[in-house]
Amino acid sequence: MDIHSISITLGLSLKVAAWATALNLLLGVGVGFLLARGRFPGRALLDTVLTLPMVMPPTVLGYYLLVVFGRQGALGGWLQSQFGINLIFTWQGAVIAAALVAFPLVFKPARAAFEAVDGQLEQAARVLGISECGIFFRVTLPLAWRGILAGLLLGFARAMGEFGATLMVAGSIPGQTQTLSIAIYEAVQAGQDDSANTLVWLTSLVCILVLLAAGRLAPGRIAHQHAQ
Amino acid sequence: MTISHEDALMQLDIDIDTTLHSGKRSFRLRMQFASDSRRIVILGPSGAGKSLTLKAIAGLMTPASGHIRLAGRTLFDAAAGINLTPQQRNVAYLFQDYALFPHLTVRQNVGFGLVRGWRNPGLDQPHAAVDYWLQQFDLQHLAQQFPDQISGGQRQRTALARALAARPGALLLDEPFAALDRALRVTLRRELDQLQCRLALPMILITHDPDDAIWFGGHVLKLCDGRLDEAELDAVKDQR
Amino acid sequence: MGYTTMCKWMIAALLATASCSVLAGQLLVSAASSLTNAFREAASVYQAQHPGVAVVLNFAASGVLLQQLDKGAPVDVLASADQQTMDLAQQRGLVGARSDFARNSLVVIVPLPQANPGQLALRRLADLGQGGITRVAIGNPTIVPAGRYAHHALQAAKLDLQTKTIQTQNVRQALDYVARGEVDAGFVYRTDAALMPDKVKVAFEVPQAGAIRYPIAASKHGPNAAEAARFIDFIVSPAGQAIFARHGFLKP
Numbered sequence: 001m002d003i004h005s006i007s008i009t010l011g012l013s014l015k016v017a018a019w020a021t022a023l024n025l026l027l028g029v030g031v032g033f034l035l036a037r038g039r040f041p042g043r044a045l046l047d048t049v050l051t052l053p054m055v056m057p058p059t060v061l062g063y064y065l066l067v068v069f070g071r072q073g074a075l076g077g078w079l080q081s082q083f084g085i086n087l088i089f090t091w092q093g094a095v096i097a098a099a100l101v102a103f104p105l106v107f108k109p110a111r112a113a114f115e116a117v118d119g120q121l122e123q124a125a126r127v128l129g130i131s132e133c134g135i136f137f138r139v140t141l142p143l144a145w146r147g148i149l150a151g152l153l154l155g156f157a158r159a160m161g162e163f164g165a166t167l168m169v170a171g172s173i174p175g176q177t178q179t180l181s182i183a184i185y186e187a188v189q190a191g192q193d194d195s196a197n198t199l200v201w202l203t204s205l206v207c208i209l210v211l212l213a214a215g216r217l218a219p220g221r222i223a224h225q226h227a228q
Numbered sequence: 229m230t231i232s233h234e235d236a237l238m239q240l241d242i243d244i245d246t247t248l249h250s251g252k253r254s255f256r257l258r259m260q261f262a263s264d265s266r267r268i269v270i271l272g273p274s275g276a277g278k279s280l281t282l283k284a285i286a287g288l289m290t291p292a293s294g295h296i297r298l299a300g301r302t303l304f305d306a307a308a309g310i311n312l313t314p315q316q317r318n319v320a321y322l323f324q325d326y327a328l329f330p331h332l333t334v335r336q337n338v339g340f341g342l343v344r345g346w347r348n349p350g351l352d353q354p355h356a357a358v359d360y361w362l363q364q365f366d367l368q369h370l371a372q373q374f375p376d377q378i379s380g381g382q383r384q385r386t387a388l389a390r391a392l393a394a395r396p397g398a399l400l401l402d403e404p405f406a407a408l409d410r411a412l413r414v415t416l417r418r419e420l421d422q423l424q425c426r427l428a429l430p431m432i433l434i435t436h437d438p439d440d441a442i443w444f445g446g447h448v449l450k451l452c453d454g455r456l457d458e459a460e461l462d463a464v465k466d467q468r
Numbered sequence: 469m470g471y472t473t474m475c476k477w478m479i480a481a482l483l484a485t486a487s488c489s490v491l492a493g494q495l496l497v498s499a500a501s502s503l504t505n506a507f508r509e510a511a512s513v514y515q516a517q518h519p520g521v522a523v524v525l526n527f528a529a530s531g532v533l534l535q536q537l538d539k540g541a542p543v544d545v546l547a548s549a550d551q552q553t554m555d556l557a558q559q560r561g562l563v564g565a566r567s568d569f570a571r572n573s574l575v576v577i578v579p580l581p582q583a584n585p586g587q588l589a590l591r592r593l594a595d596l597g598q599g600g601i602t603r604v605a606i607g608n609p610t611i612v613p614a615g616r617y618a619h620h621a622l623q624a625a626k627l628d629l630q631t632k633t634i635q636t637q638n639v640r641q642a643l644d645y646v647a648r649g650e651v652d653a654g655f656v657y658r659t660d661a662a663l664m665p666d667k668v669k670v671a672f673e674v675p676q677a678g679a680i681r682y683p684i685a686a687s688k689h690g691p692n693a694a695e696a697a698r699f700i701d702f703i704v705s706p707a708g709q710a711i712f713a714r715h716g717f718l719k720p
Contacts, residue, residue, distance in 0.1 A: 121327055121330075127315075127321045129394060138347065
């Protein structure tokens with residue numbers, strides 16, 4: 001693989017992982033908050049079901065996605081007939097696969113972060129007359145954001161490395177859905193060890209950088225943070 | 229000072245009955261009293277239900293039945309289906325450990341209730357009311373500090389300033405002196421006494437220390453195991 | 469159950485799994501994906517005739533099988549879907565003498581029933597260039613012989629389908645995509661198409677410069693050379709050939 005192809009593949013991996021993480025930011029934070037604060041029957045069950053993508057083999061997830069979003073699938077058929085959209089073999093499909101696989105890594109830390117926020121602070125804000133939305137953005141979120149961000153970074157790293165589900169749903173189209181992980185797989189299969197080595201080093205480097213950033217967000221004294 | 233017609237009306241009318249369950253144990257709170265005093269002290273040992281009562285008045289806890297009326301407004305009435313949210317009750321609550329927002333400066337904390345909307349007050353945002361209250365409690369020099377950088381007494385003052393800046397109709401104090409050392413306690417008791425006189429703001433204070441009751445005066449109620457002590461219900465309205 | 473007892477049980481379970489791994493009389497056969505059904509039957513017939521021998525089958529694209537063998541996998545027999553892969557294997561000194569055991573033909577298949585009622589009929593390669601055909605599944609030519617055959621044919625017809633090509637990891641994946649209707653057409657072997665008559669339909673046969681012949685050879689460094697030779701003899705024997713004929717393969 002030449003520099004040009006490698007940069008395209010890297011760019012694609014970053015694009016897919018970024019979009020998947022953005023999607024998980026909205027869904028993961030929302031679900032994390034719901035599970036942290038909500039009191040409804042079946043809450044524990046919902047948490048378990050939403051954690052499943054973390055323990056299920058990615059190929060199983062890929063299969064489910066293919067069945068649901070494929071042309072003959074329930075959602076896929078509807079998308080095709082209503083909007084003319086088909087997610088299979090597209091980078092958007094790769095985003096969905098990566099987002100699904102990384103979702104538990106985002107919502108679980110988000111839930112823990114929200115649960116760690118002192119409820120009494122929210123009570124204080126209530127008595128001071130601030131609306132529930134105001135409390136979320138002014139008290140809850142600022143106090144929980146570090147934990148949420150750490151989860152997002154883990155989710156990003158996972159999305160970067162996603163392979164099994166992506167391969168089934170998005171295929172391996174150079175420039176469109178051939179992410180770094182898939183390119184490595186094919187290079188190894190074809191005996192192109194040099195290409196494989198380069199790609200492996202590159203992917204490892206990106207993941208290490210992401211994890212280092214996540215590590216710096218370990219919860220510390222807020223005063224310490226302000227003092228700098 | 230003369231007592232004007234409006235000043236005389238505190239009118240706390242509370243009659244609630246609620247049971248809390250935690251695990252196998254349950255606790256029943258039955259509070260029933262009315263008072264026109266602007267200083268009410270609820271005295272009792274820990275676990276008596278004092279905090280619970282205060283939270284019910286503030287709207288942070290909803291009793292199973294009964295009503296709560298303050299200064300002519302019905303805050304809660306189970307039968308009529310009225311239950312104002314804490315935001316609507318216009319009371320101030322001073323938490324036992326102050327509940328200052330750790331991510332905001334003293335200045336931002338004090339101005340918190342003055343800014344509606346989804347964004348916190350800015351670090352340097354000029355605000356006359358905030359400046360006034362910082363000055364009242366001698367906190368100007370600490371305005372840019374964070375809660376974990378100031379002392380216990382300063383934190384209490386910040387919490388008070390924050391509560392009062394929002395112009396409440398009444399002030400609820402949850403064991404305000406419990407976390408302070410003796411000297412500080414004496415100082416702050418005096419300050420609170422002077423504050424109440426000056427502002428003529430109705431205050432309800434809960435404590436386990438009888439000295440607080442003596443110092444603060446007013447209508448003192450003894451609460452024990454979720455019930456008021458019957459013999460003490462006819463307390464003398466003693467306003468200093 | 470106490471902590472210590474649980475630990476003991478876990479260790480015992482682990483050791484139990486370890487002890488079942490290596491069997492005497494095991495034959496590891498790597499075969500191209502298109503040979504899946506035929507070799508499964510061949511293996512079970514062979515095992516019935518030779519009790520005490522366990523035939524372990526390993527299916528993947530021919531190129532992948534080559535890599536595995538090259539990197540030292542303990543393979544006894546290699547059966548690929550093209551001569552090129554076997555040439556490479558011999559060049560690298562991985563296999564010994566080879567023999568052809570089957571012949572196949574490449575076809576273009578389309579989904580059935582056709583989701584798009586206005587679907588254009590495909591009768592020859594050039595028809596794939598039409599606007600209505602947006603996705604065509606072809607195996608990755610670097611590792612999938614069927615993909616390579618397809619590309620040769622397209623080159624010969626001076627047809628460039630790069631924008632429409634969905635590259636698959638093996639020929640069976642191409643079959644699957646057509647069966648699901650995810651692609652408009654796919655290049656597979658006639659024997660693959662015959663597996664899903666209710667989901668795919670053969671549109672036409674792809675003209676090939678030469679015949680598609682499958683070679684089989686014993687690996688030089690395999691652990692069970694004697695058994696490998698016996699197995700290959702079975703494959704090329706009339707009994708073995710009958711199995712392949714039943715699955716739609718032609719005589720080499």
